[in-house]
Amino acid sequence: MSANTTTGRPLRITVWNEGVHEAQHDPASMAVNYPDGIHGAIAQGLAEHFPDAAIRTAVLADEEHGLTEEVLADTNVLLWWGHRAHAEVDDAVVDRVQRHVLAGMGLLVLHSAHFSKIFIRLLGTTCSLLWRNEGERELVWNVDPTHPIAQGIESPIIIPEQEMYGEYFDIPAPDELVFISSFEGGEIFRSGITFTRGRGRIFYFSPGDQEYPVYHQKQIRQVLANGVAWASQPEVRRESPTVQHPEREWFAR
Amino acid sequence: MSANTTTGRPLRITVWNEGVHEAQHDPASMAVNYPDGIHGAIAQGLAEHFPDAAIRTAVLADEEHGLTEEVLADTNVLLWWGHRAHAEVDDAVVDRVQRHVLAGMGLLVLHSAHFSKIFIRLLGTTCSLLWRNEGERELVWNVDPTHPIAQGIESPIIIPEQEMYGEYFDIPAPDELVFISSFEGGEIFRSGITFTRGRGRIFYFSPGDQEYPVYHQKQIRQVLANGVAWASQPEVRRESPTVQHPEREWFAR
Amino acid sequence: MSANTTTGRPLRITVWNEGVHEAQHDPASMAVNYPDGIHGAIAQGLAEHFPDAAIRTAVLADEEHGLTEEVLADTNVLLWWGHRAHAEVDDAVVDRVQRHVLAGMGLLVLHSAHFSKIFIRLLGTTCSLLWRNEGERELVWNVDPTHPIAQGIESPIIIPEQEMYGEYFDIPAPDELVFISSFEGGEIFRSGITFTRGRGRIFYFSPGDQEYPVYHQKQIRQVLANGVAWASQPEVRRESPTVQHPEREWFAR
Amino acid sequence: MSANTTTGRPLRITVWNEGVHEAQHDPASMAVNYPDGIHGAIAQGLAEHFPDAAIRTAVLADEEHGLTEEVLADTNVLLWWGHRAHAEVDDAVVDRVQRHVLAGMGLLVLHSAHFSKIFIRLLGTTCSLLWRNEGERELVWNVDPTHPIAQGIESPIIIPEQEMYGEYFDIPAPDELVFISSFEGGEIFRSGITFTRGRGRIFYFSPGDQEYPVYHQKQIRQVLANGVAWASQPEVRRESPTVQHPEREWFAR
16 A cells, blocks of 8 residues: 655654553453554554555653654654553643644544543544443444545444444544444444544544454454555645735735 | 524424325335324324424325425425335426425425435435345434434434434435434444535434334434424525626625 | 523623723724723624623633633623733633533634634634734625524625735634635635534634724624524533443433 | 556546537637637646546537447546536436446536536535626635645635636535635635535536636646546446345344
8 A cells, every 4th residue: 555645755654552551461361462562563554554664653651752853753644542541641742742733744543542632632522422341343334435544444344342432422523424333232433533633634443442452453454554544644744834924915926 | 392483473394205105005004103194193293393383294196296386385394205106206396396495495304215306306316225124223323412403302212113224325425413323233324414405404314114103202203393493494585596697896885 | 683592591691802902002993993892892782682681791800811610600602802812811711611612601702812722722723824904805705694693694794994814724624614704905714614512512703803893893793693692502401521331221221 | 646546547537528619719719718629728737747647528519428338437537617508418418427426436527517417416406606707816715725636736826817706606515625716806706625426526616717718727737637636536446326235234244
């Protein structure tokens, strides 16, 4: 897969994970499902699709959470996974990530990161939802079949066991609704949605949890790769919109 | 419930049904579930919510299908139910209904009327979908809790037995997505959606079928009443947008 | 005009203004155009449309900026005007206003308040734009003629002299685009736009400036009154969406 | 420019023009501005951007208007220009074009083709607007700067002389609003808008008229090339959505 670039530079991807389930060996199944961490599994899946990409990972425990100005400036698309430690993410890092998104960096927000500071900051709402963790089957249905993020995806994707996320999901009306999930217990969820904020593209995708090996599924990896390709804008100069104060008829000069 | 009117005139509602299941006594359960026809049950439900409204019904077998220029000019909101006889609806009547919708008449399109000529005409797509009739439980989830059509509605509405409608539903991206349904078999469906076309407001609501007594459920009747109140624009002059050819600075005179 | 309420309680409106131009007597024309302050003129216009409403005003210099928990709990719709002192608004008050909006309070954001903390907080973007203050004629065109906020409005509204606001306006794609303005110098601006966030409705309307008597124009006052009626949801309990953790089949009990 | 394809086949583009102004030599300026016809100028501009593409033209006078099943099946993106002869376009050809769009063919609708049968068919509204032909300057402003159709475009594009198209433009709310134009006389117009219908992508772009050499402007040609690249989906099998009638749990087999 090419990432829609004409710059010739390899795609630069950063996979961020708080890394707390990994550090705490909790749940115990982490050792089986995610021996290299959730970020490791995600990075591995992306590497299958983008063999030429420069893929790095970063975690909460890294200095500045591994998200320095230099790293973000060198990132086309950032993926964000968090669950237990949202509150521990430094506001200065959140400011920095927001600034880069508004200036053109792509952002994939995954599963329990619906409650991350960066997602709430960019959307403005509580991002609350229904949840229940009983290993229910999730079906991920495609409702926008020609969307770039849905290419090569069979509908539905079947996830044998998953945490249930249900509506009402308190988000702004998404720019595009790509996937809707149903769960064995009958709940539904807008599970694949896009937002544009400033110059940046954001894709939220809910499947993926510390207790289940979701990020090893082929179709889930395809969705994430599609999301990265869609959110990546290598030709767009990293530049935030700013106030302008032009004279009359400036454009005619 | 008031219908948001300042005109003082009672709300005028027309419930249209092809009336074919009724005429054919097929399914046999029609005699039990819909002794006054599907249109009769819908009209009865609306009368509970709008005791002062002028509610009429009309069927395919009526002259001009009961939808003369006079009737439409005297209708704030038209409800449309059809299934077996879409092809028998006269194109001249479809033209007339489309003209009135674009000029400000509200339209509620119900269940199998996703395949009606008028819905396809207004949306431009095939309006095709998945279906299976095995009496599955449908759950109707509200994803826009402050929408006028969702007022007073518990989420989910539980319909014990229903025909399954599933995605992909080939429609334009709706202006507003109010309800998403799940079915026992795992499928999901965008079951309550709005579109504005010209000056007219359109609400499609999928629950309701000839085999099940859905239109007798209290919450379903509330949704239809909310839909009628939302689609009704008694203050809007019935007037289609037209081409204008103004002089320069016409507005300053 | 009624405010779409069935509660029987009068509508409660709070008009907030930083009040800095007033305190500084700058520009000098304030004494002529806004002897009672910009908030005074706005409140006066609303009182013409809602004679029964309880309308209060509040300014930055008031304790807690006049926006205590009690005041917000007793406010259906808050109007916000600010320009010079955005940075002086207490973050704790911004938190409180955001919480009330997400829980169902309406918010009208006016003119230079595009740069207010509360607007940026709710939208997540920089809200930057083009500007030039040379007293150019602004034409406000209606592109959604049956929207409730456009009722009774002639298109275009002619504002003889105004500050120019131009695109690119860095906002999320609005839920609804109601007005687009053009200016003598040729720039255009999305000048009337709606957003829903949580349970709250937000209307941004750009006309209105400290240098020009815009808030005395009849049609501008009509737009603000329409905006208040649209954003007001007196039947909605003031309650923020929250996380729920239900058992399986909870809805069937 | 590549057209986002991995198929290796050259992009196939068909430029359709009614060709009536050309045949009637009216206006006389056609001989100067469009010696090869409007379709010729558009095709020439596209050839500059897609040197490897297979670009054909077709006109009303051709058999089946040059739009046979074979031609459409071999077309990734169709461009449509018409003005005087909308009514002479055969309904059977309109049916065919609509079927191909819903099945995945891209469609660019240009200028006065807002009144073409195919555009009205796909949108469902009257598509009426304001117009005045006095050679006013049009400024085309970009309000979605990272949209693929806006890449490489300066904002505003300046068109020295153009026919004015103004609001209200009676269309459904577009999926994406990319450009808004202002005119010397003060009117504004949603001049670059996208719609997805079925599997097909549609871009309407209003600049371009028989009286002015608009299709020779470099930036206009860039917009059309961007539109073609965006609307082209060479990987999508040409297949209309259809009704499916699956068994329970079909997806699990």
